[in-house]
Amino acid sequence: MWLKRLTRFSRRDVIQSVFSQGPRLDCRRSYYTTKGDMEPETKKPKVEDNGHREDQVVRDLSQFEFVRVLADYSQKKVVCVEGRIKDKEGKAVLWLDKTPFSENVIKSMCTEKSQLVPEFNNDVYGSYSTLVDPKLNEIKTTLVYPATEQHIQRFLQKPLYIVEETPECYNTVTLPFIEKEQFSVDWVYNILEGKKETDRIIYEDKDPDIGFTLIPDLKWNAKQTVDLYCLALVRPRGIKSLRDLTGKHVSLLKNVLDKGREVIEEKFKIGKERLRVYLHYQPTFYHLHVHFNVITFEASGSHCEKAYLLRSVIDNLEQYPDYYQKATLTCVVSEGQNLCQELISKGVIRKLENTNKDE
Amino acid sequence: MWLKRLTRFSRRDVIQSVFSQGPRLDCRRSYYTTKGDMEPETKKPKVEDNGHREDQVVRDLSQFEFVRVLADYSQKKVVCVEGRIKDKEGKAVLWLDKTPFSENVIKSMCTEKSQLVPEFNNDVYGSYSTLVDPKLNEIKTTLVYPATEQHIQRFLQKPLYIVEETPECYNTVTLPFIEKEQFSVDWVYNILEGKKETDRIIYEDKDPDIGFTLIPDLKWNAKQTVDLYCLALVRPRGIKSLRDLTGKHVSLLKNVLDKGREVIEEKFKIGKERLRVYLHYQPTFYHLHVHFNVITFEASGSHCEKAYLLRSVIDNLEQYPDYYQKATLTCVVSEGQNLCQELISKGVIRKLENTNKDE
Numbered sequence: 056m057w058l059k060r061l062t063r064f065s066r067r068d069v070i071q072s073v074f075s076q077g078p079r080l081d082c083r084r085s086y087y088t089t090k091g092d093m094e095p096e097t098k099k100p101k102v103e104d105n106g107h108r109e110d111q112v113v114r115d116l117s118q119f120e121f122v123r124v125l126a127d128y129s130q131k132k133v134v135c136v137e138g139r140i141k142d143k144e145g146k147a148v149l150w151l152d153k154t155p156f157s158e159n160v161i162k163s164m165c166t167e168k169s170q171l172v173p174e175f176n177n178d179v180y181g182s183y184s185t186l187v188d189p190k191l192n193e194i195k196t197t198l199v200y201p202a203t204e205q206h207i208q209r210f211l212q213k214p215l216y217i218v219e220e221t222p223e224c225y226n227t228v229t230l231p232f233i234e235k236e237q238f239s240v241d242w243v244y245n246i247l248e249g250k251k252e253t254d255r256i257i258y259e260d261k262d263p264d265i266g267f268t269l270i271p272d273l274k275w276n277a278k279q280t281v282d283l284y285c286l287a288l289v290r291p292r293g294i295k296s297l298r299d300l301t302g303k304h305v306s307l308l309k310n311v312l313d314k315g316r317e318v319i320e321e322k323f324k325i326g327k328e329r330l331r332v333y334l335h336y337q338p339t340f341y342h343l344h345v346h347f348n349v350i351t352f353e354a355s356g357s358h359c360e361k362a363y364l365l366r367s368v369i370d371n372l373e374q375y376p377d378y379y380q381k382a383t384l385t386c387v388v389s390e391g392q393n394l395c396q397e398l399i400s401k402g403v404i405r406k407l408e409n410t411n412k413d414e
Numbered sequence: 415m416w417l418k419r420l421t422r423f424s425r426r427d428v429i430q431s432v433f434s435q436g437p438r439l440d441c442r443r444s445y446y447t448t449k450g451d452m453e454p455e456t457k458k459p460k461v462e463d464n465g466h467r468e469d470q471v472v473r474d475l476s477q478f479e480f481v482r483v484l485a486d487y488s489q490k491k492v493v494c495v496e497g498r499i500k501d502k503e504g505k506a507v508l509w510l511d512k513t514p515f516s517e518n519v520i521k522s523m524c525t526e527k528s529q530l531v532p533e534f535n536n537d538v539y540g541s542y543s544t545l546v547d548p549k550l551n552e553i554k555t556t557l558v559y560p561a562t563e564q565h566i567q568r569f570l571q572k573p574l575y576i577v578e579e580t581p582e583c584y585n586t587v588t589l590p591f592i593e594k595e596q597f598s599v600d601w602v603y604n605i606l607e608g609k610k611e612t613d614r615i616i617y618e619d620k621d622p623d624i625g626f627t628l629i630p631d632l633k634w635n636a637k638q639t640v641d642l643y644c645l646a647l648v649r650p651r652g653i654k655s656l657r658d659l660t661g662k663h664v665s666l667l668k669n670v671l672d673k674g675r676e677v678i679e680e681k682f683k684i685g686k687e688r689l690r691v692y693l694h695y696q697p698t699f700y701h702l703h704v705h706f707n708v709i710t711f712e713a714s715g716s717h718c719e720k721a722y723l724l725r726s727v728i729d730n731l732e733q734y735p736d737y738y739q740k741a742t743l744t745c746v747v748s749e750g751q752n753l754c755q756e757l758i759s760k761g762v763i764r765k766l767e768n769t770n771k772d773e
Binding site: 196 | 495514521527539540685689718733764
């Protein structure tokens with residue numbers, strides 16, 4: 056599934072996506088675009104039928120030599136490390152991700168094998184360190200070897216910048232840059248025209264002015280609703296982002312909000328009181344699209360510096376039709392993005408001194 | 415420190431805080447307000463000098479009997495479980511929190527004791543389950559025993575609701591409710607007047623109209639900047655929330671934004687390109703205050719359904735002085751909050767059927 060979708064993304068999009076998604080990323084996703092093409096690198100040894108290449112399977116971590124931390128998502132208990140494999144050439148990347156608790160694991164943990172080391176005790180509260188059977192406390196691990204310099208750069212956590220984009224900045228820096236660097240959104244047109252991914256469509260409204268297509272976002276497997284994440288692609292073409300929206304788009308946006316929520320309630324039993332519906336600014340691709348998350352899922356791109364609630368967008372446009380042409384809009388860029396370099400070179404944002412790791 | 419601050423919060427505030435903060439919460443914090451007072455319950459056995467009560471220290475989890483999951487923050491690898499202690503009366507609450515990786519731990523993990531169980535191998539990518547020495551993969555654990563029904567209710571994850579509050583809803587439901595239920599903000603006045611916590615003040619601007627006091631938020635220990643979190647309390651009284659702001663507050667807000675960022679850059683070397691500055695709606699307490707986070711810290715309250723960027727607020731007020739009296743504002747309420755019950759009873763939001771656990 057992830058492989059198929061890659062054909063949509065330019066390398067720049069993927070890089071952008073790596074840093075905006077952090078540990079939610081399928082860390083393999085970006086690999087196949089290393090050379091700007093869409094196929095696996097053919098010079099690398101082919102995968103065996105069973106998916107295992109015996110010569111590459113590692114049995115333990117004694118062969119891995121630590122070099123440096125590339126990225127640390129400490130709140131999510133995820134870390135990405137650069138290293139070497141003992142007595143072998145080249146670099147390696149190790150991605151470590153602690154697993155969430157499941158009910159079965161918790162039940163299995165309740166034995167004398169789970170030792171508690173007391174830290175302090177205060178009234179009814181006891182604080183401990185628990186040491187449990189390694190099998191009940193595994194770490195999801197991905198090893199990339201040999202890793203190219205591009206791999207390293209792609210996994211390296213780059214500094215993020217908050218940008219306060221005035222209308223003037225948009226017109227003189229961002230817009231010319233987007234127009235120059237514009238990537239194809241043919242993959243969106245393929246979906247809208249029913250040429251691709253027809254089996255993934257959740258709902259389709261074919262009205263040319265206010266219609267849209269609702270699909271599961273790539274970050275969601277469309278099974279459990281605990282991380283429900285859908286994407287609505289609008290039918291009209293040429294609306295690049297929030298900046299292009301005016302009063303005349305209100306009926307389109309209302310249709311997306313109302314029908315999108317209705318369909319999600321009907322199909323997934325998630326009512327509108329539990330849905331976060333928003334646009335990104337800057338978006339990952341410049342064809343207007345809307346994100347739908349279940350509220351309890353803390354999607355990385357849903358923080359206030361990047362996510363604009365569709366309800367507020369509609370409200371703004373109803374009251375002030377040119378709101379988004381006059382507004383200062385905040386967004387986040389990463390040092391891995393070309394737009395970031397452009398904003399630095401034009402003096403919109405100051406380059407940070409420590410460019411290796413953000414905090 | 416956390417004990418001291420408790421004197422500020424009413425029980426309702428604390429409950430609200432529990433659900434808005436999720437796993438960031440010091441899970442002890444809410445305990446002392448069980449009875450609506452601010453002191454430890456005196457009927458419980460006293461804490462020994464060394465902080466340990468031998469009869470309550472648990473050595474392993476064999477005595478803990480699983481009953482149900484109270485809360486599951488799977489993205490953060492944190493879970494809260496209700497159970498019983500074998501052959502003992504009453505309930506127990508177990509809070510399990512996997513620890514983040516540290517450089518030292520990663521280095522120590524690179525031995526043959528860290529076994530890799532292969533899952534699949536595809537070209538340069540190998541996917542494994544790693545089983546490591548329990549000492550390198552501990553679980554931070556809190557055991558509450560005996561736990562009262564209030565403890566259980568406080569830890570129980572309650573459904574969250576997104577509310578789209580129109581001006582009419584504010585005036586007829588929210589405002590009368592806030593006025594009726596209003597809690598004292600004397601603790602804020604104590605700080606502003608220099609009566610309390612003077613040692614915690616980072617910066618003070620005593621101007622009565624545009625002044626403010628900057629302090630570290632309770633969630634931040636003011637040591638490392640990786641989770642920098644400051645709070646600006648404005649000097650003028652009587653501004654309850656975003657809803658009260660008009661064009662006449664622009665100079666106050668600009669002062670908070672500009673001087674707040676300046677001070678943080680000077681003291682903590684975090685430039686304005688790396689600061690997320692926002693207000694909450696609804697706020698936890700009704701005296702206008704502004705949140706400052708470092709951008710890489712994904713604070714739970716910084717998602718777009720609750721957090722309003724100060725830069726946008728200023729921009730809106732400059733262009734449309736009565737913006738916040740006319741706007742539909744989105745906020746999040748939890749079934750544990752009285753305001754939520756009020757909104758349900760007035761038909762603003764629909765009560766969810768599954769009231770035990772959100773997703």
